[in-house]
Amino acid sequence: MTRLDSAIRRLTAQRDLLDWAACEIAPSGLIVELGLGNGRTYDHLRQRLPGREIYAFERKVAAHPDCIPGDPYLIVGDIFETLPAFTERVGTGSVALIHADIGSGDEASNAAVARRMSPLFEPLLMPGGLLLGDRPFILPGCKDLSDEASVPKGRYFVYRRL
Amino acid sequence: MTRLDSAIRRLTAQRDLLDWAACEIAPSGLIVELGLGNGRTYDHLRQRLPGREIYAFERKVAAHPDCIPGDPYLIVGDIFETLPAFTERVGTGSVALIHADIGSGDEASNAAVARRMSPLFEPLLMPGGLLLGDRPFILPGCKDLSDEASVPKGRYFVYRRL
Numbered sequence: 001m002t003r004l005d006s007a008i009r010r011l012t013a014q015r016d017l018l019d020w021a022a023c024e025i026a027p028s029g030l031i032v033e034l035g036l037g038n039g040r041t042y043d044h045l046r047q048r049l050p051g052r053e054i055y056a057f058e059r060k061v062a063a064h065p066d067c068i069p070g071d072p073y074l075i076v077g078d079i080f081e082t083l084p085a086f087t088e089r090v091g092t093g094s095v096a097l098i099h100a101d102i103g104s105g106d107e108a109s110n111a112a113v114a115r116r117m118s119p120l121f122e123p124l125l126m127p128g129g130l131l132l133g134d135r136p137f138i139l140p141g142c143k144d145l146s147d148e149a150s151v152p153k154g155r156y157f158v159y160r161r162l
Numbered sequence: 163m164t165r166l167d168s169a170i171r172r173l174t175a176q177r178d179l180l181d182w183a184a185c186e187i188a189p190s191g192l193i194v195e196l197g198l199g200n201g202r203t204y205d206h207l208r209q210r211l212p213g214r215e216i217y218a219f220e221r222k223v224a225a226h227p228d229c230i231p232g233d234p235y236l237i238v239g240d241i242f243e244t245l246p247a248f249t250e251r252v253g254t255g256s257v258a259l260i261h262a263d264i265g266s267g268d269e270a271s272n273a274a275v276a277r278r279m280s281p282l283f284e285p286l287l288m289p290g291g292l293l294l295g296d297r298p299f300i301l302p303g304c305k306d307l308s309d310e311a312s313v314p315k316g317r318y319f320v321y322r323r324l
Binding site: 002003004005007008011012014015018038039040041043044047048064067 | 164165166167169170173174176177180200201202203205206209210226229
C-alpha cells in the first residue's frame, strides 16, 4: 500500500465513521471538534449536523477561512486549559459527540497526551454520548465500541458514555 | 459536498490517473515529479514503477523522511532554474512522464506560474511522453487528452507529446 492509498483509506474511514456517528447521536446536545486542523472534518460535521452547535478547539488556527467557526464556537488555546473551562461553562453531561483528532507525528507524545486528556472527556459527555478518537483513550465510564463492525480497525477508537 | 468528501475525491482521482499513466507510458525514459510535497504521489509512482529512475523537484523539502529520494534523484531549488539545468544534463526528449502538482492556494499566481512553466516541459518529454498537471498548461507540441474518459474532469489535465 502506498502513502497515497493509505491517505485515501484514512480519510474514507474517517468519513464513514463521522457519518455513522451523525446518525447515532442524540438529537440534542453539543458537538465538540478537538483539533480544527485544516477544517475538513469540521466542515463535514456541520453539513451532516445542520442546526447543531459545534465548538471547535484549536491551539493555533490554520484552517481554510471558510471552515473557521464564528464566535463563540471557536475556542483557541491549550486544550488542557480551554476544555476544563468549557466544561465549567456549558455544564457536565452536555455534549453528544466529541471528535478528537489530535495526533502529531510523535507517537510517544501522542500517547502521553491521550492519557492526560482522557479524564477531561467523561465529565463533558452526556449519557450515551460518543467520543471518536484517532487514538485510544482511558475512559472507565464509557463502553469501548472500537471493535464494532462500523469502526475502521486500528484507525479509530470509539467510546460511548454509560 | 464537504471538504472531506472533496479531499477523498481529489486523492482518488489522482491515484486513478497515476495508475493509468503508469500503464500508458513507454517502458523506458525518466520520470519527473515536480513538487515533492509530502511525498505521497512520489511514493505511489515509485511503487507502481519499480526500477524506473524518478527525479523529484522541490523548492523546500518537507516530505515524510521515507519518501525523500536519494542522491541524485532529489533536486532542490527554484524549478525555473533547476528544470532547464536538468534538461541540459539529461538531454531533450528523455522523459516519459512528468507529474506536475505545483498548486498553491493562490489561483492568480498558479496561472502565472503555469504560463511561465509550460515552455520548460516540451523539450523534456520524449515523443508520446505524458504530462499530468493539476492545472492547464500551454503546450503546442502536445495533444491535450484532458477530455478523455480516464481523466478526472477539471481536476487534472493531461498532455501527450506529439
